[in-house]
Each structure stands twice: as structure tokens, then as C-alpha cells.
Amino acid sequence: MIGDKILLEARGVTVRYGKTVACDDVSLDLRAGEVLGIVGESGSGKTSLLTSLSGRLRPAAGEVLFDVRGQGLADVYALSEPERRRVRREEWGFVHQNPRDGLRLRISAGGNIVEPLLMCGERRYEPMRGTAVQWLERVELDPARIDQRPSQFSGGMQQRVQIARALAHQPRLVLMDEPTGGLDVSVQARLLDLLRGLVRELDLAVMVVTHDLAVARLLADRLMVMKDGRVVETGLTDQVLDDPQDAYTQLLVSAAM
């Protein structure tokens, strides 16, 4: 069920690299229980937008607001640095395209899953180990492999460890960048099915950046189509994909297999 309360809001966010405008005057909002997909080809500005929304790239103009626990809607970039780090660590989860960017390769799978919990203040060994086992099962990995390092896992399995790591500390907002990027089609399908289930079960607010319209169709309730840093079309996922209005979206949809 989609809530009424806005969890994340962007108002006129503009990101520039020197003279290049990566992302131009983008506004959006996101509620709990809702998955927003950002689609567009490489270079359209979707990753810059995601990076800016995730508190790691201050926009040249505009505001990023998040419903900070106990505080309400607050400008992410007006928070103090420690507070912003706390929000990122405790209230948000991230899934990167390359699991190596989201995982620590020198510690075990179990360690990866519980590390964010540790950073949230959990210190007791037993509950942490229990959580790690639970999450391995949830992402369909053999809990017996809890002490193995990510390097001993296949790409698809690494991605599942990363998803477990991103969700185990019960974030309210999850930001995903091409979560099924470099994976085989069959592995992609398993992962998408897993993500779909988790989003519904945990009532998450999710923003997922992808260039794959099939992934967008399966995961997202709403879509935002970006081209050259601008939003060219928004709407319910099936509206945008089945009856695209904008010339660029029509091209994108007709080019998809």
C-alpha cells in the first residue's frame, strides 16, 4: 500500500560538472511502498541524479528533502556532515551495479550483511549472526557459506549479498543503480523476483535507475524518463511504456526488444 507521506523529495535539482549540465531542474517525490524507476540511456543524467539524491553530490541548484526520523522533511544538504552520514547509514540502503562497489571484499558474506547493523549500534554477537543467517536465506544463499568472502561467490550471488547488506538494517529508502546490470538473463529474473518480493514485504521506498525497460516494467510503479539531463516524461510504468507521449520515449520503447 502506498502511503500518503512523502519520504524523499527533489525540488529543481541541478547537477553540473564544470560547464556540463548533467541533470537539469529535476523534481520528484517518493512515498513508502512505492518504487520509482528512472530510465534513459547512458549519459542521460540518471546516475548523477541518483548520486545527488543520495547525499553524495551537492546540487548546483535545488533541494533534496528527506523525512529524517524524528525530524520530518529536512534538506539533506543542510544537515550537518555527521547527521547526513547517520541518515545515509541508518535510514538509507544502496545497491550498486557492481557488487564490488557495495561490498567489502576482505570480510565474510555474513560480516558484510551485519556491518551496517554494527554501524547502527548493534553490538551483540548472537542477534547479528542470526540476522546474517536469516538474510542469506532470504536472498536464497546457503547460510553454510556465511564465513566465505564475496570473492568466492558468483556475480549473481555477490549481488544477492549486496542486497542483503543494503536491507538488513531496515532502511526506509533504498537507492539502486542498475541492480541487475552485469548479470545473465536467468540470474536477472531470480534477482528481480527477489527484489519485487522484498519491496512489498518491507514497505520500502525505492528509487531504481536502469536503462533496461523490462527491469523497469517489473519493478517500478512509476517511471521518469530522462534525456540530456532533463525529465522528458513521467507517469505510471504501464502508461509510459504502453502509450509513450514524448518523442524520445517513443523511440526508447520502440527500440527495446
Next chain:
Amino acid sequence: MSDKASLRVTGLAKTFTLHNQDSAIIPVFEALELEVSPGECVVLAGRSGAGKSTLMRSIYSNYRVSGGQLLVRHRGAMVDLVTASPQQVIDVRRATLGHVGQFLRVIPRVPAIEIVMEPLLANGWSRDNARRRAQELLTRLNLPERLWALPPATFSGGEQQRVNIARGFAQHFPILLLDEPTASLDPANRDIVVGLIHEALADGVAIVGIFHDVDVRERVATRDFVISDFAAKVPEESVPA
């Protein structure tokens, strides 16, 4: 205009603009008026290409209309789907407005029975109750039990269609849009679907349907709706000289 209409369409217009094909403009219908009350089954009539499926998809808000109002009675109030927020449209689709298309959208790895249960779970049913209801419908639609736990990607057209119908009829939608639900079914299963439609009508569901099968159409229709009465005029510049 009746006060109890479940669906009221006024002044509806739909035009497709194909930007990448010389900005071709394809007008489908305009100033379309349609009202459907509980217990009515309005059958869309008209030749192929007249815009029957386009109207269905427009009512479901799958297609975006060019003008007009699409009022549905949702949780006791009339909601205009043309101006509603995306979140409202999602809620209307969850609780009020059901759609059974010609094809099942297969989701990788999700078993047939889960596909039927999904809308029930979204409406807060317990897993046990949702499973029982799904089993009841799949049994009634003669889908062999050995298929229930399998994803329907490899099913025949008729089997997929029955999963689709079970999903559409599992919960009580006050408004149902049926786009050729019996197209790929054998006569026995067609009769079962006709039975489901009659029960829904007796229950006060308002139905809009497309049925090519004359026999099915005559058995379920309470009224025909001729869509070509609202055919949009082709714009001047696209009429060949």
C-alpha cells in the same frame, strides 16, 4: 444520468501522435459518452480497428486520453482517473477497477497460483485465504493442479488465459474490463467464464467487455455500445488530396 453509475465517461477523446513516423496523428474517438451501472454488461461493438481495445485501455488509464473525464465510483466517491494522481490510480486499480486482457503478462519465476494470489495479497488478504480463493478459481477453470506451482511462461495460450481470468475474478472488483477473455478457450471453459460473468453481474459488478465470439456476446451482454458513433474526425491536413 443515474446516481448509481459505477463508471461514467464523458467527452472522452483519444489521439495517438507518432513522433517518429513523421508525427503522424491517429485520432481514435472523441466526445465519447458511456455510463455503466452495477449489474450491467456493456459490450463494445464495432469493426476491428474501431478503437475498442483503445477505449478499454483508456478506461484502465493504461493509455492516456487527450481529453474528457473518466469517473469511477471508488471507495464511495467518484474519482476522475484523468486528473487523479498516480497513487490514486494505483489504488483504484487495486480495489475498484479490474482488467482482464487477452494475454497474461508473465513474470519470471512466479508460479501460476502466486500470480492469482498477488492482487488479493495487495488488498490485505492473508496468504491462506488468498491461496484458498486462488485454488478455488483455478480448479473451477480446469487448470490442472500440477501446473499451479509452475511459472506460466511455458503454458499453452488457453492455460495462460485461464490464469489471467482467475487473477481478474479472484477478488470482487466493482468494475471489470474484459478484453476478449474467452478468445483462446475451448467451449467448456468458455461456458465457465460465461458463468463467472453472470455471477459477477448478479453481484452488482459493472462490466465493459469485448467479445468476438457471438455466442458469448449474446449470453452476457445487457447492452451494446457502438464505438464508431464517436469516431474522431481525421484532421484536415492528413486527408489525401
